[in-house]
Amino acid sequence: MKKTLQIIILLLLAVPAFAQTGSLKGKVLDNNQEPLIGVTVLVLGTEKGAVTDIDGTFTVGNLPTGQAVARVSFVGFKTVELPITIEANQATTLEDITLYEGNEILQDVVVTGERINQFSREQTAYVSKLPLKDLENTQVYSTITNELLVSQTVTNFEDALKNATGVDKLWTSTGRGGDGAGYYSLRGFSVQPQLVNGMPGLTNGTINAANIDRIEVIKGPSATLFGNSVGSYGGIINVVTKKPFAGTGGGINFTTGSFGLNQLTFDYNTPLDAAQDIYFRLNTSYQYKGSFQDAGFRETFFVAPSLTYRVNNKLTFSFYGEITKAEQTNPTMLFLNRAAPSDAPDLDALGYNNKLSFTSNGLTIATPTSNFRGEVSYKISDNWTSQTVISTSQTTTDGYYSYLYDYGVYPGNIFTRFINKQNAQTNTFDIQENIIGDFKIGELRNRLVFGIDYLEAKSVDNSSGYAYYGNVSPTGELFPDNPFTPATETGPFPLTTSAVDQAIAPLANGSSVVRQNVISSYVSDVINFTPSLSVMAGVRLDRFENLGDINGEGGFDQTTLSPKFGVLYQPIADKMSIFANYQNSFNNVAPALVGDPNAGPQTLKSFDPEQANQLEFGLKTNLFDYRLNATISYYDIQVSDKVMTDPSNPFNRVQEGTIESSGFELEVNANPIDGFNLRGGYTTNESEITETDDANQLGTRPLEAGPKNLYNFWASYELQNGSLKGIGFGFGINGSSERAVLNYANTGTFLLPEYTIANASVFYQVAKFRVDLKVNNLFDKEYYSGWSTITPQEPRAFLMSLKYRF
Template sequence: MSYIPLLSIIVLITSPYGSVAQERESHTGRIRGKVVTDDGHIAQSVTIKIKSLNKTTVTNSSGEFEFKNIPFGKYTIEAVMIGSNSASIMVELSADNPGPKVELQLEYSSQKLDEVVVHTGGNRFAKKESDDVAKLPLKNMENAQVYTVVSKELMKEQIVTDYNSAFKNVPGAGIAEVRNQGRTTSISRGFPTPQVVRNGVGSFTYTTIDPANLERIEVIKGPSATLFGSTISSFGGLFNRVTKKPYESFGGEVSYSAGSWDLNRLTADINSPINEEKTALIRMNTALHSERSFQDAGFNKSYLLAPSFLCKVNERLTLTLDAEISGSKGTSPMRLLPLAPTNASPVPIATSIKELNIPYNLSFANNTVAYTSQQYNIFAQMKYKISDHWTSQTIFSRTRSSSDGYVTQLRVRSATTVRQEVTLQEYPYYGTDIQQNFIGDFKIGKLRNRIVAGFDFYSLKANRNDAAVNMTDINMTVPGAPYNNFTAAKIVPMFATATFNNFTANKENTYSGYVSDVLNITDRIIATAGLRIDRYFNKGIFTPATGILSGDYNQTAYSPKFGLIYQAVKDKVSIFANYQNGFSNNSGTDFNGNTFKPSWANQAEGGVKLDFSKINATLSYYDIKVTNILIPDLINGNSFNVQDGTQLSRGFEGELIANPVAGLNIIAGYTYNFSKITNGSVATNGLRPTTAGSPKTANFWISYRIVKGDAQGLGIGFGGIYGSEYYQTNVNATAAAPAFKFAVPEYMVLDASIFYDRPRFRIGLKVDNLTNEKYWSYRFQSQNPTKITGNIVLKF
């Protein structure tokens, strides 16, 4: 009982009613507001002044500002930004209105504002606002879900020339796993997560992604099936590529990068209004890229065309149409399969890739043994403002991605030999996503509701035609003549007698309905609840040669979501908790012929978010439990499965984005993940899954640029990534084989840059992997040693 008076005081002080009462009594108030650009985007790092009181502040990452302890009276609030006309508004504070809210609009596009923020030294990388994360406009401080944003400004500063390098800025992502078709998979909360989401909807891009058209990358953490479904999200979350959109003024840039291993990269970004009214806009992004491997063989050549059109039909209706069309040719990323011990030879020849002593600079590839890929993505969106409270959003996305040609993997055969295994493949994917959302913002009584209700149809189809051949064993340290004979001319005749697989590998349709409501219970307490219903149809595998269809099944899944936020300091400190759910469909039947249910992932999470003008941070602890995993049926034989496997993934994530002084920007992240199969097969029970990545990871980037004087725009950057050791193979002893662990070693990679950024040009030099660290991906692909890249950008 002694705590009740204290709790009452705390509630009174932290509640809006308590603060209002105090302000009325002291004859002071506060002025809160938001600044937006003329194209409707938030305006970050804008200077806000009350000249008569000589008070100044800066808008935060949400474009918001606040003045406290302002005496009652009339004041002019002015928003000032270099290169833009100032905006002002008159405000009156009184006992009846001690906390007015205002909105100011700058005559400045968001694209041009980004350039201004670069030179004024604000918290440039703390842009968290998104319409995709919650499928409705929701500030980070109002969202009980954790997410990370990698902005185009950060990618420019780091001279990112390939998509995977951007993930150095994502806590826990680790070293990207590049698969046979060039597609990328990264880690999120202990689960492999593919890159198959674009602008918030499905985009099954199973080829290399060029970063030239990226506005930002949104990494949404935790099971996210309620709003996104299971096909495009993992139990750890999803990666959303947000592409560049047209804006209302003419502008753009042309960029050229050159560097180690014959890197040549030319990109262009050109934007223009089509008519005088600026109701029709066009933007074109394009890239030409070529480079070779640091190893003795290996290369990649690619192109990208990405036009985007926007038409404001009237005040209510806006249409958007864009496309990404790309193609590439190159050698496949090498995959290495270690040699496991046997009962006859129980001692492994090596327990890590370092122990194996394969020469780091040898590719075991040949530039004639290559593949080509092609990808297009068509995206169309119609937004219609039904009323002041409701908006309709209709989205159509159509994707085709394919890779045709040779992909190679290495298999360890003995302590001294390896074997190249080559697959000739034709493997196209076709994806269609049609989505209809109704987005509302209204009050029921005094309770504000922000709601999204939608329907989604997602279709995925893949055809497969491939065959594999094995080359002769070669010495891994002194390869000899067989190494030189690994060419397309030698390989082609071997496929004349190879057995090809030709079938429809995937044919899936998913019909979904979902609803999510963000409810302001008070000014500081926000609750979220959502539910998704998925009806999934798998048409099975069809083999034309036999006319047999197998493996077809249907499943229904329900995915709820709950969240709660308490803003201890309004719009600045949010304490949050959430429950989120994800699922994954399972094919097949058990011994009795019963079809399986989806596997479920349930997450409980809590933490705190901070958003001040100088610092933005998120700290969270999560606990994910996966149930209904398929494991071998030990009673009826391993050819059958039972559905009682479980897995845990829990851990801590921290992210910091800071701007302690003008010109100095800091990004830092740390993750600890504990993953364990708590009920699995004999071989894996009690072990960390091999696909969970490093238990501990860290990342940071610190940059400083001069923001005043003759040297304005001159800057330096320094950063790095760390990952602890983990296992690519991790199995217990069984009757068939002894226990075996094969490690991906710990790594620490450091980078540095120097740049000179002016309104009309930018020059930069980046050195990746300063210490020439040897490190590998999950598939044991050797990563680049020290690499130097120069970049020059002309802006207009």
């Protein structure tokens, strides 16, 4: 026994001789010599790595001895690789590592470590096409992080956008050709999500939430860097997708819930070569969801492959793809008459039974979409980088689309149903070249982007005409007679494909073809006069060409300059900034025929592009070691040069229409203590049509402006210690003031009531597992959205989510 014990002791003493290890320590700084938190340090050829803490330091332990390479990477900074030597039982200390800012979308591998404030993202390369921190950017934007979406068990894009300050849904995604994506109000104007990773990315349905790394809602007119094809005067919605990262990992998630919801997602990332220079990521999702109404569903399958190949320290290739197959019934919307008085001023008078869908699950519309993107990044020098990006998008609409419209023929708000067969397709091709520099002229630091952008878009619509298909009351009563024909209709207009096809058969199909080309160049420079004082200046030259129909008729072209200017001062470095900006956007206006047709041939009159100009000022903070992030701003947007009928000559058109939109915004992201994250926002907006030839609209609030007041809040807390560690809770609200979905002098006003919706969750996570239980619309509030329409929103819904990470 004694001999055996001696042998065991000798073996234990010998283990270190056979398994010598060491460690690596260091500190990571930015080029202003400030510590960087959340930087990933990976020792290649091992599974060892670390993330820098609040003072920029890191330690990687239990490393095998010998020669190795440490890769240091961080969002918005250029990745560096450092040769290291690990010695037995010693800590190898690297001198302070300085990372220089580069473009996030040029990164070969992007790894984000744990952040203190889970609901805020401090840096992005998309908003300004330069890697600027939020405190350095004169533009206001809201970032919705993936961590926030996970904490809320978000399964759809509409719920994700409820976290953006000042954004409200106007119109549910219809899937119809040309404009089938959802519409949202932002700073008094309607906007659709049409930007993916900073490039055009169309959809005619809803965006799949499974592939979202974050959503960036860029506020205000933003044509200087992005053009006018992907946003509105209120701003732009940019979806940043998940990308390959250094290492192997992923997860699987199953969510089930009310109204037949079942969703399965799978995410896997892996290197494809021994040198770990090629990374592949696959994200895929299947979802089926029914409706709280008597009919309605949406079924989607989604796959998103992505690949990054780091050829060497200078050259990187990347590819991203998103392919969605979707089929749905189009959502129920009651269209109010914009030209005749409404018999009902509100929902109580309308007597609407919102459990009725006025459709059937047999009348569906397919909306497949695809977005592909390729990038080539070449590091010209330490100060200059070239980025070439090519993207393509395709949307298709194939199926039945119906809507209910109040023609005002019947008393009592009787709605006429029209149905057509959609057959439309939109294709875009975009190629963009950016030269990004970070250099000094004398003592002035310049961060500059110069770009050339070419966008080509073609839309083909061969949809059928709309067939009359009966009338219904808001309570569901059928009125079969067609008020527009002398003959009596037989009814009962069954909601089947065969019956609808028979009604559509006599109607001719359309043959619309719209082709547009846009070629642009832009330059933007952020100049630091001092470390605390910077100025941003930019301008875009935009050449728009509408190529007309298939025969080239009806085409026109316009050339526009779009400037941008901002100034920013940090009274407390990296903690507080005061900013002001001037931003511009525009809209191309087609020529119009003018002149009295009774006096001779009319002439074609050309117009300048419509213009929107914003002045904004505010305050941004990032206090208490990244625990409190806040933005407060006031903006004023003036839209001018809207074409309208000449008040003194009904046969002439003049550019004298104007709209004013101004407002106040507050957004706060905070992490008061470890495990406790909260996010809140409030906005108020005043919008008015101040000049128009239409007396019915003069002085009114535009319908697209949405509600005047919006607010949102979400808080999540996870226990950090003890036997209950890993258990957490979440609670939040979303609210809106009343809104006018009809507001003209000749129609009167139809108001949708104000609302406050509460949501709550409980979760438990341990090691690689997480389970969430969530209740949306906790108190089962009845509420609506609309834009000259009435769309009921979902009542109380329960969700359960099971996640496993590997």
